[in-house]
Amino acid sequence: PVENKNEAAMSELVPEPRQKPVVPMKPMGINANLLGYIGIDTIIEQMRKKTMKTGFDFNIMVVGQSGLGKSTLVNTLFKSQVSRKSSGWNREEKIPKTVEIKAIGHVIEEGGVKMKLTVIDTPGFGDQINNENCWEPIEKYINEQYEKFLKEEVNIARKKRIPDTRVHCCLYFISPTGHSLRPLDLEFMKHLSKVVNIIPVIAKADTMTLEEKTEFKQRVRKELEVNGIEFYPQKEFDEDLEDKTENDKIRQESMPFAVVGSDKEYQVNGKRVLGRKTPWGIIEVENLTHCEFALLRDFVIRTHLQDLKEVTHNIHYETYRAKRLNDNGGLPPMTVETEENHESNL
Amino acid sequence: NVFYVPLHFIFSDSAGYVGFANLPNQVHRKSVKKGFEFTLMVVGESGLGKSTLINSLFLTDLYPERYIPGAAEKIERTVQIEASTVEIEERGVKLRLTVVDTPGYGDAINSQDCFKTIIQYIDNQFERYLHDESGLNRRHIIDNRVHCCFYFISPFGHGLKPLDVEFMKALHGKVNIVPVIAKADTLTLKERERLKRRVLDEISEHGIRIYQLPDADSDEDEEFKEQTRVLKASIPFAVIGSNQLIEVKGKKIRGRLYPWGVVEVENPEHNDFLKLRTMLVTHMQDLQEVTQDLHYENFRSERLKRTGK
Numbered sequence: 003p004v005e006n007k008n009e010a011a012m013s014e015l016v017p018e019p020r021q022k023p024v025v026p027m028k029p030m031g032i033n034a035n036l037l038g039y040i041g042i043d044t045i046i047e048q049m050r051k052k053t054m055k056t057g058f059d060f061n062i063m064v065v066g067q068s069g070l071g072k073s074t075l076v077n078t079l080f081k082s083q084v085s086r087k088s089s090g091w092n093r094e095e096k097i098p099k100t101v102e103i104k105a106i107g108h109v110i111e112e113g114g115v116k117m118k119l120t121v122i123d124t125p126g127f128g129d130q131i132n133n134e135n136c137w138e139p140i141e142k143y144i145n146e147q148y149e150k151f152l153k154e155e156v157n158i159a160r161k162k163r164i165p166d167t168r169v170h171c172c173l174y175f176i177s178p179t180g181h182s183l184r185p186l187d188l189e190f191m192k193h194l195s196k197v198v199n200i201i202p203v204i205a206k207a208d209t210m211t212l213e214e215k216t217e218f219k220q221r222v223r224k225e226l227e228v229n230g231i232e233f234y235p236q237k238e239f240d241e242d243l244e245d246k247t248e249n250d251k252i253r254q255e256s257m258p259f260a261v262v263g264s265d266k267e268y269q270v271n272g273k274r275v276l277g278r279k280t281p282w283g284i285i286e287v288e289n290l291t292h293c294e295f296a297l298l299r300d301f302v303i304r305t306h307l308q309d310l311k312e313v314t315h316n317i318h319y320e321t322y323r324a325k326r327l328n329d330n331g332g333l334p335p336m337t338v339e340t341e342e343n344h345e346s347n348l
Numbered sequence: 349n350v351f352y353v354p355l356h357f358i359f360s361d362s363a364g365y366v367g368f369a370n371l372p373n374q375v376h377r378k379s380v381k382k383g384f385e386f387t388l389m390v391v392g393e394s395g396l397g398k399s400t401l402i403n404s405l406f407l408t409d410l411y412p413e414r415y416i417p418g419a420a421e422k423i424e425r426t427v428q429i430e431a432s433t434v435e436i437e438e439r440g441v442k443l444r445l446t447v448v449d450t451p452g453y454g455d456a457i458n459s460q461d462c463f464k465t466i467i468q469y470i471d472n473q474f475e476r477y478l479h480d481e482s483g484l485n486r487r488h489i490i491d492n493r494v495h496c497c498f499y500f501i502s503p504f505g506h507g508l509k510p511l512d513v514e515f516m517k518a519l520h521g522k523v524n525i526v527p528v529i530a531k532a533d534t535l536t537l538k539e540r541e542r543l544k545r546r547v548l549d550e551i552s553e554h555g556i557r558i559y560q561l562p563d564a565d566s567d568e569d570e571e572f573k574e575q576t577r578v579l580k581a582s583i584p585f586a587v588i589g590s591n592q593l594i595e596v597k598g599k600k601i602r603g604r605l606y607p608w609g610v611v612e613v614e615n616p617e618h619n620d621f622l623k624l625r626t627m628l629v630t631h632m633q634d635l636q637e638v639t640q641d642l643h644y645e646n647f648r649s650e651r652l653k654r655t656g657k
Contacts, residue, residue: 040406041629042384043439048633049379050372055565058371081366113369158652162641242381304367308374316487324484 057116059166060307061105061147063198064121065140065190066175067128070205075173075263076121078276078287079299083265084108085121098126101139105167122169128186137190144169144198148322168319170310171234171302172198175205176222176258180214183225191231197318199234199310201302202226207260207293208278208285215260222258233257235306239313252301259298262287383442385491386632387431387473389523390447391466391515392500393454396530401498401589402447404602404613405625408434427452427465448494454511463515470494470522474647493644496559496628496635497523500530501584507546516556522643524559524635526627527551532586532619533604533611540586547584558583561627562634579627585620588613 064072064085073085085106107120122143127136147168154164172194176187191200202222207215226233235253240246264276264287276287287295302310390398402408430449435442448469453462473493480489497519501512508516516525527547532540551558561583564576590613594603602613613621628635 040436040438040625042436042443043441044629045384045443045632046376046379046441048630050376052633053372053375060368079366110366110368112366115369115371117368117371158649160645299367304370305374307368307371308378312378320486327484 054114056163057109057118058311059118059120060311061120061122061167061169061171062302063124063140063144063169063172064175065124065127065172066205067177068125070175070177071263072123072173072175072205074265075175075203075205075261075295077265078263078295079303080110080119082108082110084110084119085123099130101126101136103139103143120167127190133186136186137193140190141194141197144194145322148319149326151319152323152326166311168314169198170314172200174200174202176202178204178206178209178218178260180210180218182221188225188229188231191226191233192229195232197322199236199313199318200231201234201298202258203298204258204260206262208262210260219258219260223254234310234313236313239317256294256297256301259294259301261295261298262293263295380440380442383444384632385444385446386496386636387446387448387492387494388628389450389466389470389494389497390500391450391453391463391497392528392530393502394451396500396502397589398449398498398500398530400591401528401530401587401621403591404589404621405628406434406436406445408436427462429465429469446492459511462511463518466515467518467522470519471647474522474644475651477644478648478651493639494523495632495639497525499525499527501527501547503529503531503534503543503586507543508550513550513554513556516551516558517554520557521646524638524643525556526559526624527584528624529584529586531588533588535586544584544586559635559638561631575626575630579623582620582623585624585627587621587624588619589621 062076064076066072076085077083102123102125104123104125105120106123107118109116109118111117124140127133127140130136151164151166151168154160174187174191176183191202194200204215204218204222210218232238235245235249237249237253240249262278262285264278264285266277266279267274268277268279268284269275270277270284270286275284275289278285278287286292290296388402390402392398428449428451430451431446432449433444433446435444437443450466453459453466456462470493477489477491477493480486499512499516501508516527519525529535529540529543529547535543561576561580563580564573568576588604588611590602590604590611592603592605593600594605594610595601596603596610596612604611604613612618616622
């Protein structure tokens with residue numbers, strides 16, 4: 003191997019460490035296998051144990067007009083009453099005049115893994131006569147969580163584990179009109195897809211037949227594309243070919259998920275299932291031939307949960323942070339760098 | 349704004365599975381894809397078998413064309429810092445290991461300043477990380493911080509030498525120190541025990557903080573708990589390394605051939621090599637965490653306080 007001689011030393015006292023070129027591991031010989039196990043793969047096991055012990059935070063926001071079944075759906079997703087259903091049937095309860103942000107937290111445990119789940123509800127969104135700019139309180143809330151995290155991160159004495167209140171996932175509920183998206187839907191998603199992971203869902207999908215559903219989905223997908231709305235999983239963040247293939251299928255075929263939620267159980271073929279009972283039959287929430295709830299659940303919870311958090315942290319949060327550093331405004335004790343004098347890390 | 353309410357489970361058990369218990373698998377998958385980085389520093393006088401030990405630990409040949417300088421050349425030399433990186437893959441898990449060597453340490457007649465270079469190197473890595481962490485573009489931060497330092501103690505003395513004490517006192521607040529008794533085959537088992545006890549006493553006397561293995565958690569299995577107990581009781585590890593394969597009972601093993609017998613590197617009755625390797629590999633994550641949460645944070649808060657911002 004050729005040695006790389008160091009060029010100008012970084013300082014007089016310490017010569018720049020001479021980086022020898024990366025050497026792939028040389029096997030010891032034919033009998034190397036007998037002695038050949040170091041145990042590097044146990045690191046994975048260490049990480050898994052650690053994840054289980056420390057537990058994790060997950061913050062999910064639901065946005066949509068009242069009555070679209072947001073709370074029911076979230077409760078169905080997490081199989082528990084994590085969201086208090088607004089008693090929209092109660093005439094005394096008024097529709098809020100502005101959009102409110104209500105966050106409720108729960109600690110739930112499964113298979114030894116602890117999750118601190120926070121559901122952020124946004125009552126009042128889209129419910130007024132004049133809904134102009136009704137996404138602003140939502141965008142403000144999301145940015146406030148980024149700001150909170152940033153302040154902790156730049157502290158001199160900072161916490162080992164910074165509490166994470168950032169919104170990892172925003173479920174946007176589309177009304178099942180069967181026609182197209184509404185202007186409010188487009189405006190909201192246009193603004194918010196830049197700051198948070200948006201997953202559009204078609205609510206109360208049991209009001210559409212299979213054909214109507216397929217057509218509606220196609221139309222919605224087209225509209226989102228034409229309007230340049232990057233919903234999660236965003237194309238530009240696919241990490242490798244494996245991700246791209248998997249995510250392309252989800253983006254182009256499955257999304258937006260047409261879902262039905264329920265907190266009632268019925269007996270079907272000897273099994274207890276979650277569903278909605280109508281005179282013409284029972285709609286089974288977790289039956290893939292009835293609706294796509296199970297797809298949404300698997301997507302958000304069983305396969306992409308960690309990725310939702312990582313995209314929030316590595317992309318959305320970093321974008322916010324970079325903007326803050328650039329604006330130079332009122333950042334707590336820290337060297338603030340502007341674009342001109344900062345050395346690129348690339 | 350966030351308030352916690354008691355949870356009401358309203359669904360029967362059979363319907364109760366949500367699926368977030370799968371999260372550790374998701375994390376696993378991402379970690380395997382990303383791979384790991386680890387930086388290990390080795391410090392000790394020339395001739396204590398450092399390079400041989402590193403090669404034995406990772407089954408590599410990091411120093412293929414080594415040139416060993418004579419005494420006259422060593423007089424002129426100051427401490428160098430040499431970093432070599434090797435990529436090791438095992439069962440699909442990739443590790444990018446950087447070994448930072450410190451040739452020249454302890455060689456000079458007057459070794460007064462020989463660890464200043466080392467301290468500066470460690471601080472430079474912290475400085476670089478702090479700079480990167482505070483920068484605009486943080487997507488590709490490289491972690492070159494030293495996660496662990498094997499400090500080689502000579503088996504020829506009666507315990508720690510003054511240089512050993514000074515070094516460890518200067519560095520225990522900057523890096524995880526793992527003391528290692530080198531060339532352990534020059535000692536009988538009794539001599540080894542005596543030396544170990546002596547070293548531990550001196551470490552405690554001088555208030556030196558070496559890396560502490562965390563106790564096994566209560567929910568670990570008995571086997572792991574026992575392994576942790578044995579590891580903790582064997583510190584400092586007395587080790588032997590070898591680049592040679594010797595045939596013993598029909599098998600080819602790493603060892604040292606003497607007229608009076610063969611010393612086997614991977615034989616736990618001959619030395620603590622396997623223990624050292626087990627300790628390193630099962631605590632790689634913890635070593636990184638302590639570096640991040642303790643040593644780096646100390647450096648960072650000192651730095652930020654000093655620049656008065």
